[in-house]
Amino acid sequence: MKIEHTVAFTAGMVVSVFLHLAAVIWWFNRPVVVPVAVGAAAVTVDLVTPNPLPIAPPVQPVTPPPPPVQQPEPEVLKDDEMAVQRKIVKKKPKPKVESSPVPQAQPPQPVQQQAAAPPVAAAAQAQQSSTTEARFDANYLSAPATYPSLSQRLGEEGRVLLRVEVSADGRPLTVALKTSSGFVRLDEAAIKAVTRWQFKPAQQNGRAVASRVDVPILFKLKKRSEDR
Numbered sequence: 630m631k632i633e634h635t636v637a638f639t640a641g642m643v644v645s646v647f648l649h650l651a652a653v654i655w656w657f658n659r660p661v662v663v664p665v666a667v668g669a670a671a672v673t674v675d676l677v678t679p680n681p682l683p684i685a686p687p688v689q690p691v692t693p694p695p696p697p698v699q700q701p702e703p704e705v706l707k708d709d710e711m712a713v714q715r716k717i718v719k720k721k722p723k724p725k726v727e728s729s730p731v732p733q734a735q736p737p738q739p740v741q742q743q744a745a746a747p748p749v750a751a752a753a754q755a756q757q758s759s760t761t762e763a764r765f766d767a768n769y770l771s772a773p774a775t776y777p778s779l780s781q782r783l784g785e786e787g788r789v790l791l792r793v794e795v796s797a798d799g800r801p802l803t804v805a806l807k808t809s810s811g812f813v814r815l816d817e818a819a820i821k822a823v824t825r826w827q828f829k830p831a832q833q834n835g836r837a838v839a840s841r842v843d844v845p846i847l848f849k850l851k852k853r854s855e856d857r
Contacts (some may be wrong), residue, residue, distance in 0.1 A: 763795040763842045764829040774822035774846050777814045781850060785812045789819040789846040797837045799828040810848060819846035 777785075787810025794803040804823050809816050823844055831840035 759832075759834050761832045763793075763799070763831045763840050765793075765826060765842070765844055768823075768826040768828075772822060772825055774819050774848070776848060776850075777818055780812060780814045780818075780848070784850065785810075785815060786849050787811050787815050789816055789848070791819060791823055791844045791846065792841060793823060793828070793844050794841050795828045795830055795839065797830050797839050799830045799837075801826060801828065802839075807843060815848045818848075822846070 788808070789806070789810045790808035792805045792807045793801050796802050801824055804820050806816055806820065810819075823846070828842070830837040831842075832838070
């Protein structure tokens with residue numbers, strides 16, 4: 630019974646859809662009636678364009694001719710006036726040239742010799758010549774800078790320049806980096822080594838004095854035997 634009821638319901642739905650489609654098709658295909666107005670008469674109007682009026686040519690202004698220019702008549706001098714002008718025109722007298730006295734040459738002045746240098750400047754030069762800088766040659770052999778092992782493995786090389794302030798007893802008071810090698814490990818190793826050094830102090834007139842000196846430290850790897 631359920632199956633028959635379902636079939637009947639489906640058939641009814643199909644018939645309903647077809648009816649709706651037929652109604653829609655008829656609606657779109659129905660004839661359209663256009664109303665026509667009766668009794669209206671058509672009126673035609675003709676427009677007549679008037680002929681254009683002739684344009685008068687422009688009137689050119691008449692310029693009167695310029696009046697004739699009268700040239701002045703030449704003035705005729707009388708005999709008396711010509712004689713007066715001849716008397717006025719005379720040669721001017723030449724100015725007298727006065728000779729100026731020639732200045733006498735002055736005798737040459739004697740050349741003054743420069744004074745000799747004062748004894749104070751000579752003493753200062755002597756003091757400079759007797760001054761010697763602090764020395765650190767022996768420290769390269771007794772306490773050389775340690776080459777960092779990591780820098781050796783990485784192949785780091787370079788030259789470090791340190792500015793050292795040396796006391797009168799030969800101790801390094803300050804050690805500052807003046808020129809870097811390009812590697813922090815090498816710079817620190819050089820500063821650490823020079824800080825432990827004992828310098829020979831500078832001498833001035835035979836007396837030890839404090840001074841500043843530049844210390845170069847070179848880090849260079851030795852070539853292996855197979856590279857030779």
